[in-house]
Amino acid sequence: MKIQVRINEEGALRNQRHAFSNRFTLVSELLQNARRAGASLIRIDHDPQAQTLTVQDDGHGLDDFQKLLSFHESGWDADTCTQERPFGVGFSKCLYAASRCVVASGRRRVDIDTAAALAKALVEVEECALGDAVAGTRVELHGVDLPDLAQRVEELCAGFPVPVWFNGEPLRRAMAEAHLATQASAIGAVHLAGTRDGRYTHDTWVFLQGFCVLRPAWSSREDVNVVHLDSRQFMARLPDRDRLIDEDVQRQRIDTELKACWRRTLEIAKAELPPRHFIDTYYSVMRGWGHLDLLNDLGTLPAELCSLVSGYPVQVEHGERRHLTPVPTAPTREAIESGAVQLVALDDVG
Numbered sequence: 001m002k003i004q005v006r007i008n009e010e011g012a013l014r015n016q017r018h019a020f021s022n023r024f025t026l027v028s029e030l031l032q033n034a035r036r037a038g039a040s041l042i043r044i045d046h047d048p049q050a051q052t053l054t055v056q057d058d059g060h061g062l063d064d065f066q067k068l069l070s071f072h073e074s075g076w077d078a079d080t081c082t083q084e085r086p087f088g089v090g091f092s093k094c095l096y097a098a099s100r101c102v103v104a105s106g107r108r109r110v111d112i113d114t115a116a117a118l119a120k121a122l123v124e125v126e127e128c129a130l131g132d133a134v135a136g137t138r139v140e141l142h143g144v145d146l147p148d149l150a151q152r153v154e155e156l157c158a159g160f161p162v163p164v165w166f167n168g169e170p171l172r173r174a175m176a177e178a179h180l181a182t183q184a185s186a187i188g189a190v191h192l193a194g195t196r197d198g199r200y201t202h203d204t205w206v207f208l209q210g211f212c213v214l215r216p217a218w219s220s221r222e223d224v225n226v227v228h229l230d231s232r233q234f235m236a237r238l239p240d241r242d243r244l245i246d247e248d249v250q251r252q253r254i255d256t257e258l259k260a261c262w263r264r265t266l267e268i269a270k271a272e273l274p275p276r277h278f279i280d281t282y283y284s285v286m287r288g289w290g291h292l293d294l295l296n297d298l299g300t301l302p303a304e305l306c307s308l309v310s311g312y313p314v315q316v317e318h319g320e321r322r323h324l325t326p327v328p329t330a331p332t333r334e335a336i337e338s339g340a341v342q343l344v345a346l347d348d349v350g
Contacts, residue, residue, distance in 0.1 A: 012071075013120075016071070022240075023097060023145065024146070025242070026053075026093045026141075026144065027044070027149065027153065027156060028211055028241075029093050030055040030139055031160060031210070032209065032210070032211075034057035034059055034136075034162065035160070035161065035209075035210060037057060037060050037061070037062075037137065039057035039162055040058055040162065041057070041058050041162070042056070042057045042163070042165070043056045043057075043165045044164065044165065044167070045167055045168075046150070048146065051142065051143050051144055052140065052142055052144070053140075053144045053146065053149075054138065054139065054140045054141070056134070056136065056138040056139070058135060058136040060136075061105040061134075061136055061137055062105035062108075065105075065110050067091075068110070068112075069095075069117060069123070094139070095118055096114070096118075097144050097145075098141035098142055098143050099115070099142055099143030100112065100114060100141070101114060101139065101140070102142075103138070103139050103140075104134040104137070105134055105136065105137040106135075107132075108125055108126065108127060108128060109125075109128050109132075109134075110124070110126065111123075150166070150167070153171065154171055154172065156211070157171045157173055158174060158175045159175040159205070159210055159211065159212060159226065159228065160211070161177060161178065161210050162210075174221060175205060175221065175226050177228045180226055181195070182228070183261060183264070185260070185261055187227065187229055187234075188227060188228050188229040188230040188233075189227070189228040190225070190226075190261045191226040192262060193223045193224055193225050198281040198282045198284055198285050199223065200262075200288055200289065201224055201225060202225075202288070203216045203219040203224045203225065204227060204254070204255075205219070205224055205226050205227070206227045206229060206244075206254060207228045208229045208236050209236075209241065211242070213229075213236050213241070213242060213244050214244060214247065214250075214251065214254070227254060227257075227258070229254075259289050259291075262285060262291065266282055266285065266286065266291055269281070269282060275298045275299060276300060279295070279298065279300060279301075279302050280302075280303070283304065299332055299333040299334065300333065301331065303328070303330040304326075306330050306331065306343075307325060307326060307327060308326070309324060310323060310324065313346075321346075324346075331343075
């Protein structure tokens, strides 16, 4: 007796609607398709009362309309497949989320009854008049329930590389790579918060192909680290691409690279700035990211490390140290080594 892998097509088509984690995947998949098509501008128009969603781009358009209804079969060129490894299931979300899909590109269009299409009915591709031709691709969805899209779309597109307009207004895309000062790294482009003023953070938003795949449980979008991962090295889970595969391992890898980026940044600052300026600006960064060894060959200490013993030590509640006062300037290495200043380490009595 021999057995083989078989696929129940009806069951696969029926259950695929439950594969996506949330309804907004619909929008991200359409944006992703537009980006891969080389779009320089994407327009989203949404009417929650009429339950319509239109996404139009100025990319190179759609050559083979059959690819819209071919599951797990990517229609992208070889270079895109190598660089980004598309799954070939993105448009299927439209079939499950809408009752009707109208797709137009160039002088061709298709009007899809989604229920009939999922029942494997044939769908006619129509020729359009020259005056109705679409430069790029336009996808119109009817019967889509996205009542709070207006409140979610800004965050959804926060790191997206292509300009996006929503209902006639441009989205900020504050975390897009083009809007940030980034440095190249082994994992992709990295933006570090605090490189100029030392106000560092460990809060990091991580993007893959323009969409967030890793972020803190709670964090604002201001003054955070931002990483745009190299698609050739990282993969997100099918079909949403909203989480990294082996997220725990990749998180450690990302943190390691952030630390390395800070090391390079600090070494450059150390070489360019006077020691006192360097220490005053970046001591907290060195402490927070594990680079205190950069202080070893400098001739002064961070002022916040030192206090002046100005009174008789008295143990009080809550660990207060009333006998200590801050020093305006930390002692130099010369003052310490000559004995002009004596350092003592005090126990922290709570």
